[in-house]
Amino acid sequence: MTTASSADHPTRRDFLFVATGAAAAVGGAAALWPFISQMNPDASTIAAGAPIEVDLSPIAEGQDIKVFWRGKPIYISHRTKKQIDEARAVNVASLPDPQSDEARVKSGHEQWLVVIGICTHLGCIPIAHEGNYDGFFCPCHGSQYDSSGRIRQGPAPANLPVPPYQFVSDTKIQIG
Incomplete structure (x- = not known):
């Protein structure tokens, strides 16, 4: 039976009980x-290819960033209205690898271009915002791509590929 004075003050046994329980909880968490x-x-x-998410909010209009997915460089371009208009004004039939700008971007997000940054000629890494078309320029053999990643000049046989991606929100994409 406890007296009024022992109920008001914890005993040594109470302290040992609490300390042992706390040590067991920490040990259990450490073991798990x-x-x-x-x-x-x-x-x-x-x-090796798990999807990655990229936050687009810090990318200013007219700016590109490069991220890596599956060991490949991915260019994400926040295109200006001028770049979009120029890319859409091109006669698609005159291109070496005919593809419209609309087919290379997601509907409702035309200002964002996402391409794999490997030249389709010999695999060099193109430089953004270079060349005659304000797109990508491959320094190895001079291939030039427009602001939609389409081959316009040089030995490259095809457009820069578009990786599988989707918009998770207005300011975030998932590649892969």
Whole structure:
């Protein structure tokens, strides 16, 4: 039976009970952590093609960024109205690899161009906002792409490929 004075003040036994319980909880969490952590994909799996999400909000109009997906450079361009109008004014039949600008961008998000940044000639990395068409210029052999990533001049046989992507929100895309 407890007296009024012992009920008001915790005893040594109460302290040991709480300390043992806390140590058991911390130990249990520490023991479970590796099991939970091993369920996440490792770095090689992520690099091998897991989808990536890219936040578009910091990209200013007229600016490009380069991200990597499956070890390949991906250019994401926030195109200006002028670039979009110029890309749409091109006679598609005159292109070496005919493809309209509308077919290379997502409807409702025409200002965003997403392409794999590997030249279709010999695999060099093109430079953004270079060349005669304000698009991409391959420094290896002089291929020039327009602001829609379509081949306009040079030895490259095809347009810059568009990777599989979707808009998760107005300011975020998922590639892959």
